[in-house]
Amino acid sequence: MRRRKAARAHQAGPQEVSESERLLFGGPLRYEGGWNHHDGSFLELSLRAMLARMPRLIAATVRLAHRADARALRWVAGAELGGGLAQAVGLVAVNQALAGLLGGGATGERLAAAVPALCLVAAAAAMGALFKSASTAGTGRLEPKVFRVATEKYLERVARVELAAVEDEEFHKLLDSAQWGAESARRMIRFCTSVMTAAISLIAAAGVLTVLHPALLPLLAAMTLPSAWSSLTIARRRYVSFHTWVQHARAGQLLGRLLIDTQAAPEVRVHNIGPFLLRHFRTMAETGEREQTRLARLAARTGLIASGWTGLTAAATYLTLGLLLWSGSMDLAVAGTAVIAVRTGSASLEGLVIQLNLLYEESLFVADLDRLCREADRRLIPEAGRPLPEKVRAIRFENVSFAYPGAAGDEPALSGVDVTIRTGRIVALVGNNGSGKSTLVKLLCGLYVPDSGRVLWDDVDAAEADRTALFDRVAVVAQDFFRWPFTARVNVAIGRPDAPSDEELLDAAARYAGADETVAALPLGWDTLLARGYKGGHQISGGQWQRLGIARARHRDAPVLVVDEPTSALDAEAEQRVFDQIRDLAAEGQTVVLITHRLHSVRHADDIYVLERGRVIEQGTFEELMRPHGPGVFRGMYLTQSRQYGHEGKAAVPAQKNGRGEVGGGA
Numbered sequence: 001m002r003r004r005k006a007a008r009a010h011q012a013g014p015q016e017v018s019e020s021e022r023l024l025f026g027g028p029l030r031y032e033g034g035w036n037h038h039d040g041s042f043l044e045l046s047l048r049a050m051l052a053r054m055p056r057l058i059a060a061t062v063r064l065a066h067r068a069d070a071r072a073l074r075w076v077a078g079a080e081l082g083g084g085l086a087q088a089v090g091l092v093a094v095n096q097a098l099a100g101l102l103g104g105g106a107t108g109e110r111l112a113a114a115v116p117a118l119c120l121v122a123a124a125a126a127m128g129a130l131f132k133s134a135s136t137a138g139t140g141r142l143e144p145k146v147f148r149v150a151t152e153k154y155l156e157r158v159a160r161v162e163l164a165a166v167e168d169e170e171f172h173k174l175l176d177s178a179q180w181g182a183e184s185a186r187r188m189i190r191f192c193t194s195v196m197t198a199a200i201s202l203i204a205a206a207g208v209l210t211v212l213h214p215a216l217l218p219l220l221a222a223m224t225l226p227s228a229w230s231s232l233t234i235a236r237r238r239y240v241s242f243h244t245w246v247q248h249a250r251a252g253q254l255l256g257r258l259l260i261d262t263q264a265a266p267e268v269r270v271h272n273i274g275p276f277l278l279r280h281f282r283t284m285a286e287t288g289e290r291e292q293t294r295l296a297r298l299a300a301r302t303g304l305i306a307s308g309w310t311g312l313t314a315a316a317t318y319l320t321l322g323l324l325l326w327s328g329s330m331d332l333a334v335a336g337t338a339v340i341a342v343r344t345g346s347a348s349l350e351g352l353v354i355q356l357n358l359l360y361e362e363s364l365f366v367a368d369l370d371r372l373c374r375e376a377d378r379r380l381i382p383e384a385g386r387p388l389p390e391k392v393r394a395i396r397f398e399n400v401s402f403a404y405p406g407a408a409g410d411e412p413a414l415s416g417v418d419v420t421i422r423t424g425r426i427v428a429l430v431g432n433n434g435s436g437k438s439t440l441v442k443l444l445c446g447l448y449v450p451d452s453g454r455v456l457w458d459d460v461d462a463a464e465a466d467r468t469a470l471f472d473r474v475a476v477v478a479q480d481f482f483r484w485p486f487t488a489r490v491n492v493a494i495g496r497p498d499a500p501s502d503e504e505l506l507d508a509a510a511r512y513a514g515a516d517e518t519v520a521a522l523p524l525g526w527d528t529l530l531a532r533g534y535k536g537g538h539q540i541s542g543g544q545w546q547r548l549g550i551a552r553a554r555h556r557d558a559p560v561l562v563v564d565e566p567t568s569a570l571d572a573e574a575e576q577r578v579f580d581q582i583r584d585l586a587a588e589g590q591t592v593v594l595i596t597h598r599l600h601s602v603r604h605a606d607d608i609y610v611l612e613r614g615r616v617i618e619q620g621t622f623e624e625l626m627r628p629h630g631p632g633v634f635r636g637m638y639l640t641q642s643r644q645y646g647h648e649g650k651a652a653v654p655a656q657k658n659g660r661g662e663v664g665g666g667a
């Protein structure tokens, strides 16, 4: 009983929120309506809207296919037209053969009269088969290329959008659906050819029917309407459901991936997280399955209604034929041809409707891809802008405030910040967790622009500057720098992705960061793959990764080096070495912006800024900030740390006595 209750708690209907969604993701992952309203009327799935939009969507796919492989496209189009023509010729020949067979005269004469037409039927069928196989070969060649071009189209843009867009939930939703768009563009090629085939064979059958009797054509159309309605309705439901559930599906896949992720693997085992993740994976999957069941039930009902209507209209068509025969308005040979033409025509029309519908359904996803590309174009990092001065004397933050997009209502990450970073100096940013240090350097690197205030490179506002040129001036060892799942060589050389990979330069960068021994100890040296789970993949420690990260930034050799917690995973000796080298860099004229919680390491900084809740609350040299009568925040933090590492404190703090005659005594 209790188990059944627990099972029910895990379940959720389409509108309910499952326990997994609430517990793991903090709430519903489904877009409950509303999502389809932001872009005007793009989800108009009525028959009229579909027919109005279809030519534009097909034209877009044809353009994509032309870009991918113009020759293959011409080949497929030619083969399809040829195939359609062969089918039309075949149908007319069948009509002639029937007329010959059912006409007057002896059986031998009638057979002889039908022979040329029968030969034409056979020739048309053979040509049709040849054209079909040519089309299959061409389509098979074209499809993967269209997929690649469509994928490149959005990847190329997405890699260049502002960081704020990448972090935006709406943009991610577009990305989710657009990824299906590339696959849909590939499938659209096949559906486009099928539509062409069905349309040509329909024209042939309709032509024959019109000649036989004008009343047959509207009846043929009426026979197809119910299936058109049903497939359109089902497609619309599927598309709406896809958009509603797209985030839920991504979250479910994430749970599955976490179970096999190599980084999560130790914790999954030691903390026995596997059954926990698996349970929620199942709950999420079951919620998705219920939606699929609902769609299937609705599709079955719609299909049944449509079949009923089709049966009635088919009966009306054959009744009309019977009446025409009975009244003598049509003779038997013509009626026989009419039955064949009605059957061929209704099959072609139904095929056309189904293919058009599939084509339309796919084209909706291709339209998503287009929307993503348009949105990405809107949010691209500008490529032009004011050039930066050749030799920058200082970078100044002037009254800069910044709140992360989507963090409305929260305290801004930076408020009224004034910071000056002079060329060739070491500037240290210190402060508690969440005080805004990393945000400040992200603005310095040009990853975000301030909401108010300016970041000036001499007199050029970074918001108006050529951002690519700005990125070129900066090298970053971020707190969460990326561990590329590639070889050690690429992990350092990627600091300058366009430069040829010169082994001497890589060795120098590795020596600088103390990563040379790590690289030498790798089984294949620079060519060792640093990704477990791949053939020959090797794992290195957190500190060794950090050294490679520093080597990467060194290899980039940019005028401004930003190091965010560069030594958090390094042993004491390596840490000392990194800070000594940072000092040497500044001596050589490089500007260094250093973020660290190890206050002992900032003694040699030229300027220290202390941040708290997004504001600069103290600034000065180490000596100025350590004066006993100053504001004392830095001094207090320093002395607290010094007590933990007693020996450092004694060495570094100028001996000061407070009122009680004790050494230290911070804020």
Ligand SMILES: Nc1ncnc2c1ncn2[C@@H]1O[C@H](COP(=O)(O)OP(=O)(O)OP(=O)(O)O)[C@@H](O)[C@H]1O
Residues within 6 Å of the ligand: 167, 404, 407, 413, 431, 432, 433, 434, 435, 436, 437, 438, 439, 440, 479
């Ligand atoms: N990408 C982001 N989106 C939204 N908010 C963010 C983002 N990154 C940081 N924040 C928020 O901005 C504030 C400042 O964070 P920031 O990372 O700059 O602090 P920090 O001083 O570098 O902290 P730490 O010492 O822990 O690295 C925090 O409140 C944080 O929650």
